[in-house]
Amino acid sequence: MDTTKIASTNGTTAATTGRPSPLAGVGTWADERLGLATAMKKQIRKVFPDHWSFMLGEIALWSFVVLLLSGVFLTLWFTPSMAEIQYEGSYDQLRGIHMSEAYASTLNISFDVRGGLLMRQMHHWAAMLFIAAMLVHLMRVFLTGAFRKPRELNWVIGGVLILLGIVEGFAGYSLPDDLLSGTGLRIADGLVKATPVVGTYMSFFMFGGEFPGELIIPRLYIAHVLLIPGLILALIAAHMLLLVYHKHTQWPGPGRTEQNVVGYPLLPVYAAKAGGFFFIVFGVCATMGGLLAINPVWKYGPYDPSKVTAGSQPDWYMGIAEGLLRIMPGWETHIFGVTISWNVFLPGQIAPVALLMMVLAWPFLEAWVTGDKREHHLLQRPRNAPTRTAFLAAMITAYGLLWAAGGNDILALKFNLNLNYITYFMRVAIFVVPVLVFFLARRWCISLQRHDNEVLLHGYETGIIMRSPEGGYSERHLPISTERAYSLTARDRDVVVPDPQPTDGQGVRDKGYPVRKLRARLSQGMFANNVQKPTTSELEEAHHHAEHEHELEHASGMDRPADGHQFDGHADHTPDEAPLRGH
Amino acid sequence: MRLLNRSAGRLSQHRRGPLAGLVVLLLGLLLTGGLYTVLAPAQAQKAESDAELVAKGRELFLVGCSFCHGQNGEGISTARPGYQIGPSLVGVGAAAVDFQVGTGRMPMAQPGAQVPRKEVQYSEEEIAALAAYVASLGPGPAIPSEQDYSLEGLSEEEREEAVVRGGQIFLTNCTACHNFDGSGGAMPQGGYAPQVRGVEPKYIYEAMLTGPQAMDNFTNGNLSPEMKRDVIAYLQSLETTPEYGGFGMGGIGPVAEGLFAWLVGIGSLVGFAVWIAAHTTRTSKDKVEA
Numbered sequence: 001m002d003t004t005k006i007a008s009t010n011g012t013t014a015a016t017t018g019r020p021s022p023l024a025g026v027g028t029w030a031d032e033r034l035g036l037a038t039a040m041k042k043q044i045r046k047v048f049p050d051h052w053s054f055m056l057g058e059i060a061l062w063s064f065v066v067l068l069l070s071g072v073f074l075t076l077w078f079t080p081s082m083a084e085i086q087y088e089g090s091y092d093q094l095r096g097i098h099m100s101e102a103y104a105s106t107l108n109i110s111f112d113v114r115g116g117l118l119m120r121q122m123h124h125w126a127a128m129l130f131i132a133a134m135l136v137h138l139m140r141v142f143l144t145g146a147f148r149k150p151r152e153l154n155w156v157i158g159g160v161l162i163l164l165g166i167v168e169g170f171a172g173y174s175l176p177d178d179l180l181s182g183t184g185l186r187i188a189d190g191l192v193k194a195t196p197v198v199g200t201y202m203s204f205f206m207f208g209g210e211f212p213g214e215l216i217i218p219r220l221y222i223a224h225v226l227l228i229p230g231l232i233l234a235l236i237a238a239h240m241l242l243l244v245y246h247k248h249t250q251w252p253g254p255g256r257t258e259q260n261v262v263g264y265p266l267l268p269v270y271a272a273k274a275g276g277f278f279f280i281v282f283g284v285c286a287t288m289g290g291l292l293a294i295n296p297v298w299k300y301g302p303y304d305p306s307k308v309t310a311g312s313q314p315d316w317y318m319g320i321a322e323g324l325l326r327i328m329p330g331w332e333t334h335i336f337g338v339t340i341s342w343n344v345f346l347p348g349q350i351a352p353v354a355l356l357m358m359v360l361a362w363p364f365l366e367a368w369v370t371g372d373k374r375e376h377h378l379l380q381r382p383r384n385a386p387t388r389t390a391f392l393a394a395m396i397t398a399y400g401l402l403w404a405a406g407g408n409d410i411l412a413l414k415f416n417l418n419l420n421y422i423t424y425f426m427r428v429a430i431f432v433v434p435v436l437v438f439f440l441a442r443r444w445c446i447s448l449q450r451h452d453n454e455v456l457l458h459g460y461e462t463g464i465i466m467r468s469p470e471g472g473y474s475e476r477h478l479p480i481s482t483e484r485a486y487s488l489t490a491r492d493r494d495v496v497v498p499d500p501q502p503t504d505g506q507g508v509r510d511k512g513y514p515v516r517k518l519r520a521r522l523s524q525g526m527f528a529n530n531v532q533k534p535t536t537s538e539l540e541e542a543h544h545h546a547e548h549e550h551e552l553e554h555a556s557g558m559d560r561p562a563d564g565h566q567f568d569g570h571a572d573h574t575p576d577e578a579p580l581r582g583h
Numbered sequence: 584m585r586l587l588n589r590s591a592g593r594l595s596q597h598r599r600g601p602l603a604g605l606v607v608l609l610l611g612l613l614l615t616g617g618l619y620t621v622l623a624p625a626q627a628q629k630a631e632s633d634a635e636l637v638a639k640g641r642e643l644f645l646v647g648c649s650f651c652h653g654q655n656g657e658g659i660s661t662a663r664p665g666y667q668i669g670p671s672l673v674g675v676g677a678a679a680v681d682f683q684v685g686t687g688r689m690p691m692a693q694p695g696a697q698v699p700r701k702e703v704q705y706s707e708e709e710i711a712a713l714a715a716y717v718a719s720l721g722p723g724p725a726i727p728s729e730q731d732y733s734l735e736g737l738s739e740e741e742r743e744e745a746v747v748r749g750g751q752i753f754l755t756n757c758t759a760c761h762n763f764d765g766s767g768g769a770m771p772q773g774g775y776a777p778q779v780r781g782v783e784p785k786y787i788y789e790a791m792l793t794g795p796q797a798m799d800n801f802t803n804g805n806l807s808p809e810m811k812r813d814v815i816a817y818l819q820s821l822e823t824t825p826e827y828g829g830f831g832m833g834g835i836g837p838v839a840e841g842l843f844a845w846l847v848g849i850g851s852l853v854g855f856a857v858w859i860a861a862h863t864t865r866t867s868k869d870k871v872e873a
Contacts, residue, residue: 052853052860059852092743093750093820110827121828128844129852136849179754179763180836264863273859280855288848293828294840299763299821301754309758309836310768310776316841407838412769414835418696419769 080221099302122289182303194344252490323405386445640716676723696773749813764834
């Protein structure tokens with residue numbers, strides 16, 4: 001590394017420039033009054049490791065900034081009221097129609113406010129990207145084991161952020177009071193009403209009477225512009241502060257340990273990269289908002305409980321709730337004159353929360369099973385945690401299947417399929433396919449672990465095919481670099497918990513036996529099949545063997561290309577002049 | 584140009600020649616005859632009596648339709664009660680024939696959940712003949728004329744009102760199956776409500792009038808001719824108004840939007856993330872390991 005530009009001392013007096021400049025004057029003025037230099041000295045030199053997957057969370061952060069900016073613009077014109085008025089705006093097809101003020105003001109933003117439609121569409125696209133980016137970020141954190149101690153709480157904060165983002169998105173989806181948002185609210189009303197015993201009371205409390213009432217839009221509005229964004233902002237702040245406090249995780253490699261962070265400082269490198277990325281995210285949102293028509297509310301018309309449109313779907317992040325509802329059989333129980341709607345209660349309230357909880361609880365389950373209390377700042381490659389990776393693969397599969405089930409009518413229409421058969425297929429697939437994917441992904445990871453060991457022990461495949469004097473063919477393997485070997489072996493061996501004894505030495509029953517046994521079983525299930533990295537002696541033996549092989553190859557001339565002249569006496573150069581690989 | 588001038592000049596020299604009059608006369612006759620052959624069939628058909636048209640239609644019907652609908656359009660039932668190979672056509676009217684055959688749905692290629700729109704198999708005269716024959720089987724709705732679904736003769740204000748009214752009728756009666764943008768929607772067991780965006784007004788009118796396949800029958804009693812006209816006016820107005828928001832992604836709602844958010848949005852942003860991470864601070868090309 002080039003160290004000439006790094007300060008050679010860490011003294012207490014600040015370095016001064018040779019020539020006074022107005023900027024330095026301002027800086028000194030501020031520093032003498034605010035003490036910025038002391039605070040910033042550490043922070044602006046904070047180091048962040050460089051990897052593309054570490055920037056996925058930033059997509060969420062920056063799209064949230066786009067949401068705040070475009071959202072403030074929209075609040076200037078949006079009227080959160082369900083009072084009925086007659087539309088007299090620019091959109092011909094709806095002129096004279098009676099509608100709520102909320103819908104009329106949305107049309108107004110779309111057609112009569114300069115740049116309003118662009119802002120609306122940017123806001124909507126940014127919202128779609130916000131939640132998608134949070135999920136992609138979650139996948140990265142989960143697959144690399146970045147949630148391990150000390151980052152478990154930050155993992156939970158992230159999970160709550162996703163939940164809040166979805167609720168926030170749904171509130172925003174409902175605000176324009178068009179046919180689609182009204183249909184979505186009607187489903188939300190059904191979900192609430194499906195709560196046993198108190199469902200109807202909750203629904204009446206929520207809507208201030210029977211659906212749709214006149215209160216829901218103002219209520220959702222205040223939740224959408226104040227309550228939930230406030231919570232999201234506070235949690236993002238906590239998320240980021242914890243990130244600074246914990247320091248960023250990094251991939252293992254030469255020079256990278258659990259005690260250090262290798263990368264570039266915040267200023268100027270990382271600030272430039274992150275700041276630049278904001279403009280890219282803004283640009284993508286603006287491009288999509290300008291070119292792709294999202295939620296054309298004017299075509300849906302004002303909400304009217306007697307109307308509905310084909311292709312009524314929620315935004316994508318609610319797709320799994322929609323899919324669960326669509327594939328659920330119509331089970332209901334009638335008991336003491338009360339109907340319990342399992343067909344809505346289970347898929348609408350229990351299942352989505354259970355799925356999210358399973359993913360959020362995994363770090364705690366894993367920590368309990370391994371009993372690992374150490375801090376982890378080095379990431380794991382997904383293949384080195386096969387059960388974990390397979391679990392997420394199964395969850396992604398379940399998510400994808402339910403998501404597809406939520407769009408079953410569109411799938412049927414666009415791919416000429418039978419709507420009913422898609423539903424029947426999904427009812428089985430949601431239980432079968434994730435399990436298949438789990439085992440497939442796990443075996444795949446274990447195979448990749450084996451491959452890593454193969455590379456460590458026998459070197460990489462050069463793609464050079466050698467023919468021996470006897471006529472046999474073999475591929476030449478060359479040893480990998482020390483750096484690569486270090487990165488591949490910079491991981492812990494998995495410890496499998498052995499089966500506990502039901503009684504101690506004196507024959508007294510162990511009270512905690514069932515729990516200990518469960519932990520042992522889980523540990524065996526999660527880690528017993530993993531392939532561990534080779535031991536030092538195995539590596540040395542393999543290298544010794546490889547050296548011997550290479551000597552033999554060299555002796556027989558097999559490590560050099562043969563042009564035939566070696567054997568006919570017309571060789572005009574020695575074989576050593578033609579190396580196998582010209583580096 | 585000069586060549587043209589020269590040949591025109593040369594032709595002009597012969598304008599007073601002995602054969603000039605004859606040539607002009609021949610050219611005139613050729614033009615009149617040619618025009619007559621182009622225009623004549625339509626006039627000739629109009630002149631054709633209804634009885635002849637019905638007879639011609641019956642001939643076509645026996646060849647192309649009777650296999651399923653019966654030799655007299657009475658329909659053919661199967662052994663299972665309530666099921667038919669083809670329904671009775673008595674009373675469906677000329678409008679039904681014009682819709683089914685004019686959009687290529689009939690003759691059907693194969694039985695199935697849905698009869699798709701396909702290439703039209705009959706010429707316009709043949710369709711007219713078939714329609715006349717089926718209309719003769721029993722009273723039914725006639726083929727609507729263009730006045731029935733055009734806004735001609737209305738003032739600008741009345742037109743606007745018609746479009747607005749049509750939009751509300753469309754959203755109340757049609758979008759549940761045909762989608763808010765007329766993009767179509769899925770129906771149970773492999774059926775679907777076809778796309779109505781871009782369909783000729785005549786066929787939309789006939790579909791409302793006759794209720795083909797799984798569609799409801801909107802008789803003039805429950806949806807007056809003016810209301811039908813307004814629905815068509817609304818659909819036409821959607822086609823003439825620009826896509827304000829940009830590319831509509833098929834006009835099928837949030838599913839397509841989610842697809843674009845992931846493929847275009849997240850896809851490009853992850854691509855950018857890879858690009859940013861791949862570029863370090865180095866300005867020189869000498870590789871520095873960080």
